[in-house]
Amino acid sequence: MPELGRAALVVTLGLCLYALVAGVLAARLGRRRLAFSAQNALVAAFGSTLVASVVLFAALARSDFSFTYVARTTSEALPMPYKLSAFWGGQEGSLLLWLLVLTGFGAAAVLLNRRWARDLVVWAVPVFAAVGTFFAFLVVAVASPFATQAAPADGAGMTPSLQNPYMLAHPPLLYLGYVGLTVPFAFALGALLSGRLDERWLVATRRWTLVAWTALGVGQLLGAHWAYEEVGWGGYYAWDPVENAALMPWLAATAFLHSVMIQEKRGMLRIWNVSLVVLAFALSLFGTFLTRSGVVNSIHSFTQSSIGPWFLAFIALTVAASIGVVVWRLPQLRSPTRLESVVSREAAFLYNNLLLLALCLAIFWGVVYPLLSEAVRGEAVVLGRSYYDFFLRAFGLPLLLLMGIGPLIAWRRASLRSLLTTFRWPTAVALLAGCVLLLLGAGSSIPGLVAYTFSAFVATTIALEFVRGTRARRALGSPSWPAAFSSLVARNRRRYGGYVVHAAIVLLAIGIAGSSAFDSVAEAKLGRGESMEIGGYTLVYRSLDERLASNATEIRATLDVTRDGRELGTLEAGKNAYTVEEQVSNEVGIRSDWRTGEDLFVIAEQIDPDGSVYFRVFVKPLVNLIWLSGLVFLLGSAIALWPDAREQRRLVSRSAEVGLPAMR
């Protein structure tokens, strides 16, 4: 049914165009029915995009190779989950996914806010529609997933590295994140265009931003785990341009989530906040452009295509239009209040913002430098790992420390004596941790030692906040300690959910420092029965086996693992030879010690015809804390996202007082 898919996308394009034109006219002329009509068009666009998506899913499930896209990205032998994941495995499908999520989010955001923030929604609709029109145009005219051909006997198959369970969730989560950032962008622009610069656009978009940010964060961690298990080079983050593409909007959104609190608490940073929203959205477009245009060399960039110029033009137009609107509204955006002291919570949040932005821009420069150097000098110069590591340490370590300082300083201003009192315990614990680690030999990496020390500082401040808060709640009449704790969290979900997210970042920092600054590596070519040693482990190469899977031939070397004379079982590492795709992939062997968080990581680099294998083995201390941090991050985000009845009542009361329908 490619005709139905094509027709559905043409309908989507028409609806988005209509929503754009009718939306602008309705807002300019103040026409109520036209505004509702434009909103309906946006909701209907989601329906028609859903129809197109169902057609593509059905074609993938049936292996209908008359669809060029299906034949190019799958094969008959591919397991069903991977056939379906090809929806986002290729360019045309992933653009369709963008459009589906965009129209879905747009429709939901409009329906949820159309009553209480109707004057904002009237202007947000054409913004959503403009973005939707661009993506609908791409999938209709430039990169259609519904192009057809005479069906070949079998498809070309899927890139082997994509045949991994993580690929079922990692790309959709990143797209949820990228596209989710359209919601704050649309409402921010809606607020600017309508001149309604009160707090409602922040309230309308707060949860959307959190959802997008969480999806981007979890998506990146899943991607890191995929790289760790599947790509087989011994690491989890390579500062690859496409990895950076997801990190940059996440950093910008992190900055926004912090600075928006200053606007809510103090009415400050209005210009800064709308600028951050525009930046996060532009970076999400840039991320999609990097992934899909093939303009940079990346292990994640699976396509070479002609959509690049379209994307660049749209990004340029978006940024130019947004800057124009911000400049136009500057007089209304100026804040009535000023920063009272450089030692205050808002100042700490501001420093946090500057560091996040500095890190984001340093990464951006690293990503675009090869493109610029090629354009200017005719030779692409890639900035290597040391460039990124330098800026991660220069900006990331102070950011880590600020995570502990910010929550304990008073809003407006704090005295030096107060700071000394407030920080005596976290500082003592951090110094003690640093000294103990130094004695244990952690001084071999100064950045690693500093990261651990700062992590101890932040962890202590978080624990103190929970302990003091629970104690205060108990004193205020909570019947038990668990009740006091849950009352504490329930009464300020954003604050305490935020602390849980900070705890996740501490775990992440410890995991990254442990696995990168204190890891060890050994290499050896082993014949059967020979052994090698690393980090207290002894590995004995026992056998080499070959077996057939549904879509690949699997070759596995088996190693016996012992540590200090204690048997720990066997590990398998080897390679998969994919028949249809005619490609070979590394399949690593990993033994995790959940007690210490350490991994033994084995790569069978080269398998010789005589059965000898060249092994590369890593011991990665604390690496599992990185994956654990993902779960804690998700928990913190869920707490912060959970609806707050008190806040709802406050908004309802406020809305009622000016005669707005109070439906939230």
Added chain:
Amino acid sequence: MTIALLLAVLLAVVAVVAVALPFLREPEPASDTLDELDEQERRRLEELEARDRALAALKELEFDHRTGAITDEDYRTLVGPLRREVARTLQALGDGSPRGPVEAEPREGEGRTTEGRTA
């Protein structure tokens, strides 16, 4: 092919109906003007936001002081201006007392457990 085309036409018809629905429901409305906040309502909304902001800040300060996160010295410096700000926002609204759902913490000193910090 035929079924696909029929479904495509059906989809287009549904889309047109959805877009035309506001006009079909109200062919001759009493008013077709967007019901937006006027200048006075917008100003009041901003004043209400300022009131809620000030009350929330006061509530947070009281709680942070109670937990010991804010020292007595900082509390004494901050609480006066915040209370004045609350009073000012309430006055701007022509309102004599805090209202709405912002719940004040129990007054300072009540049920205090942290050591030696009571103002």
